[in-house]
Amino acid sequence: MTLPRNATRFGALQIAICVLAAATAVCHIYLGVVTHVMVATQPEATAAAGGAAALGFFAALFYLDALGYIVLTVALYLPALARFRRLIRWALIALTAATIIAYFALIQGHYDAIGIGNKIVEVALIVLLVVEGRRERLHA
Template sequence: MVEKQATFGLVQVGVVLLALATAIIHIVLALPTNLIMFYLNGAGYIGLTAALYLPQLAVYRRRLRWALIGYTAITIVGWAVVGERSLIAYLDKLIEVALIGLLAIEVRQEGER
């Protein structure tokens, strides 16, 4: 199956902005504590999002999208189990839920093409 050329519209811009926002939050939270887990989480968001939209990886786009959805869901569950309850944490979870929502819209749009 040949992957069609992806359009880069408002949904994709939203995915990139939300993924960068949560990545930056995790990296900034890691700075004072030097928790490697937060650095890696931020890097994971950046890496998966970049891979999702790289033309060279277009044949893997569906899998990468689902990987980013799963990664985000695991991050939310991890926070629910051991995370700190703070304003920034709740804001970040809202960002992550919105990210999953936009990725789900992409899944739906892909099915319509």
């Protein structure tokens, strides 16, 4: 039995992509929660960080980023969306690259282990998505 041309073989590469995307989504959810907790429990730190409105905006961005990773990763492997796989993969690469750029633009030199670790995960995700895309084109 052969698989249809647009079927995705779900192997180690696809599992690694899903794990990396889930890891960065969980990291962004964590950051959103931490930001909300800071607003609720640390008024001095909140004021120093730009106020509740600014931090609320950043918390929302963290949640939306996490949602983007989840939705695009699920969409990437849904059989019903197989014909859009290349476009979805590029959207996931673009989201990941934008997240990396935003981190360095917004962090303003205040690097931390969570941020740098997550950027390493995101770079690895981009690399694996590019590898997957090239393999898919070679076997098409």
